[in-house]
Amino acid sequence: MELTNVNITRAIAHDVVRASQLESHPPVLSEDLIVLDAKGKALFARRLVDTVSSGSHCVDVSPVDISKGSPFDKAAFMLDASDKIFLRLSKELALALSTAQTAGPIKSGSAIFLQGTCIADGDATRFLAVIKADSDQGFSKRIRDGRVTLEYVSDMVLGESQRLIKIAFFMEEAAPESKPKESDEPRTSDDFSVKVFDHMMQNRGDRDAAAYFYKTFLRCEFANDSSRQTKKFWEETRSFLNELEVDKLDRHEYMGGLVTYMRGNAAVISSRDFAREVLPPELQDQYIQNCKKAGVSEAITKDTDLIRSKLRNRSMRFSSNVTITGKPEAIRDSVRILGEENGWTNVQIKGSIEELP
């Protein structure tokens, strides 16, 4: 999704703590909207683009609970709420986030709520972003009288590091016919697309640690077409590599790279990552553009269910009907193609023959 012309119209921040601290250190809940100057708005917009827009690692989720009073219902209604209700709902959500922060390496921090307008893939729309921002430490640099001083800052938020940010982005796909009231039935999940960015989602090993945000707090699940999207990504990439006008050996290397990439530990895959990890610089943009046209340029929650058999083994079939098959890693590490000569391909295989049936 390409997010441009982001304009923040309302913002508020609250303190969040770990669930166990709720009673001993109750979080500070703000009573006022934040007044932002142009630079502050621009920085918020940039952080949103970096984490949610094209090339980011945010993934689609779908709300499981859209009942009255659910996080989805509150977030959706905040778009049309008066400042007073906006404030109250943001406090309720901030508390819900604190409550969800039970286990694992979770820090206290801030819950920031941003309402705004933007153009998403060419359509003007509204959004509500819920940001969990961990505090960072740093220095504030000052130059005075020809001297550079660094002042310690203990509680900085929304710096450059994406490790310290989690975002739920509720984007309105269909506007309500008339201004909703709080007593109305909740809006449907079709009215919104919901995206989540959480660096803990990037790696399969950290998935459980990420669950408190998207699952416990937001009551969402990964979008259920992940396996289909993963398959499409695989197919588009393969056909791109097959049509590429490059040396056979290079193609062989990229194909190997694709299998390794798909079998890797990343829980989120994307065209930009594949390009960077596997392709040489001169092919990266061509590939990314190709994926854009094919509709597989966004980050995808990896689910290899539908291509499992293709990833299990890698084979090389020769025109003489000979096939070399092996685990992708074994092919990558132990088979070398040295080139072709007089209709023969010189292949080097590490190890000695163990079995001759």
Added chain:
Amino acid sequence: MNEAELRRQYEARLPELKAHGEWVRSVILQELENRLGSAAAVEKFIQIPPKPRVKETDSFLEKALIRKKKDDPLSEITDQVGVRFVVLLLEDIQQIGDIIESKGWHYQKDRDHEQEKLTKPDYFAYQSDHYVIRTKVPVEYAGITIPIDVPCEIQIRTILQHAYAEMAHKHDYKPSLQLPDQDQRRVRRALAKGSALIETTDGVFKEIKEHFTAYDASTKALLVRSAELYQELTGEVGSPETPLGQLLCDKFRSLLSTVTPVQLADWARKRKGFGEMLKSHRNESVFYRDPVVVLLGYLILHNETTVPRLWPVDSTYLEDYYGALGLSKRALF
């Protein structure tokens, strides 16, 4: 006329000849400046600063009385004073020729290298354009009156033709250099080869120039279109040729061939909110006031990994622009 009398008359006119040469040079350089737009452009155009040269008295006498005997040598010997213009390309010769032919003095083209190529297609030797001009009315220059009908020879050549001429002049026509016939023939053959090579190289230079001209034209067309679109989108006028624009075109040369002005316009007009975005950023920095941002936006969205690699200046603005275009800068900067 005897030698003493001719010497007296020739020496008497030396100041006039000198003034004539200087006047002709200044007239041509001035007109060149008018046509090229600036003195700096003229300096680039002319490869060796022209210096009027008056023929030594003895050299004149030798030519007038021995080598090329004339009835009226003071009028008939045309190279009593000469000015040489050395330029880079064959087409530049034409440019100076045009000026000479437009100045209202009497002119006559004694040598035309293009014409010689056609009349003697198998012959390779010294090449240069020679004009002889004579004033139709007396001219006052630097306090001296140049009478009518005094000849001044103007030579025009490319720098390669000049190099050849210098070489050939040194060895081919030097009377003191007495070589055996066999060797003389070899030298002549070598000179002919050199002349052919020079002509070939001048042709190659012409081709190179044509490529550059085509490239410059396409780059310029993109910058002009970018500025038109910028105005269309923001309502603000900006120059198409800014230092940043030139710098980027230089750096992104390899990417520019992938976009035409039509594609650029099509893309920019279809892009929702593009004009509003540019307008809202205009006050932030001079970067967004440069019309090249339209072209840059296209290049970024079609080459997101290459643009940062080639970016020639501090990347702060580029990172900001990525954000404004809706591209996450994750893994790129």
